[in-house]
Amino acid sequence: MRAFVFPGQGSQKVGIGAELADASKAARDVFAEVDDALSQKLFDIMREGPEDQLTLTENAQPAIMANAIATLRVLETDFGVALADSAGAVAGHSLGEYTALCAAGAFDLATTARLLKLRGQAMQAAVPVGKGAMAALLGADIDKATALAEAAAEDEVCEIANDNDPSQVVLSGHKGAIERAVGLAKEHGIKRGVLLPVSAPFHCSLMQPAADRMAEALAGTPPSDFAVPLFANVTASKVTDPHEERQLLVEQVTGRVRWRESVVAMRADGIESFVELGGKVLGPMIGRIDKEAATSSLINMDQLEDFAREIA
Structure with a gap:
């Protein structure tokens, strides 16, 4: 059994998503939908920069999500690999938990983009710069x-x-x-x-104002049922109930990202391999947590094609 995992903030760089967009309509459609949802030309910033705009939390979070979902959509559309058929679980690091929920069908793409835009703005505003x-x-x-x-x-x-x-x-x-x-x-x-x-002290109690804002937002747009279980950051345990996950997303803003424990829990649950979509940060971490776990990182078309062929 395998898990699909999704990276968090820090995995962005200028040019992110450009190769996929040049190669696949499925990727271009994702980036266009995110732009429309945010009323912003985010993909232009992803492709061309400037870097200081891309690294702004309110841009980096939806950009990293968009790139990972574009990677998944290419895998599904161009190579015929459906998440529900190929993964026994999903997980994501910090903002990647939203990406994982989008991938599993709990949020649609536009909603995920808007929630992450708000999350980035709220986290930035929670603590004055320099404090x-x-x-x-x-x-x-x-x-x-x-x-x-x-x-x-x-x-x-x-x-x-x-x-x-x-x-x-x-x-x-x-x-x-x-x-x-x-x-x-x-x-x-x-x-x-x-x-x-x-630019801010994420995942600590100083983020409580941001958690309050996310509680309001998620009350209006709660997650739906998801296709496969998710391992949540703040509990490092399996979640299948959307109502429970909504509360965990609020707690996640101030809570610890228990990534090491999450990987241990997934391994104990029978996950043998981990497939990182849209980044190459989590794979090395997982390798340090459990040297017996198989890991792969899918970023470009060649890697996606090889993966699809491998599991066919």
Whole structure:
């Protein structure tokens, strides 16, 4: 059994989606539908930049989703591989959970684009620029990262945002606390702490205003039934109930992305291979979590064609 997985923020770069759009009408149709839904020429920014516009959270989130869904649509339309027939589960990293839900039929494409646009705007607005920060801890497991976060907090917010794999954990919170954590990393047996070039402290309690906005939005556009189970970020467990998933999407804004635990749970549930659509970030993470898991990343037409031939 295999899972289709979808990347999160940071996987964007100028030119994203261009090769697929040049090669496939199915991809072009996805990008056009997203542009229409947002009343914005987002694909022009994806194809041509400028980079500072693409990396804006409110643009990066729908752009990464659009590229991944375009990859899936090409796989389905041009190569005859349907997700419902080929995957036993879906999952996504942070915003990728919305992509996974779109892929599984819980949200239509236009709704997903609008929700992610709003999510990006809300997350950016939740904390004034310069007040928050995030840092990646390299060579840190969850226990070391937890101890470091507690030591660095000093009455400020310093929380685990992403438990990515056994060697990488991301902290989020007030800028001062995160900078202290970077300075204290080696004392806690952690190889290195690196400040991340982000515009807001995602996945921590400072994001509560954004969670409130998403609760309102999702109350009006809740997910529908999905074709295959989803493994949710905040619980690292299988979800099949749309009502439960709506609440988990709200909690996800302030909650930890439990990616390592999600992969472990999927493996325990019988997932043997992981197929990343539209990126090549999650595959290496999964390989570090479980060396026995098979991984592949599908980005271009040749990779999609090879995958379709392999599973035929």
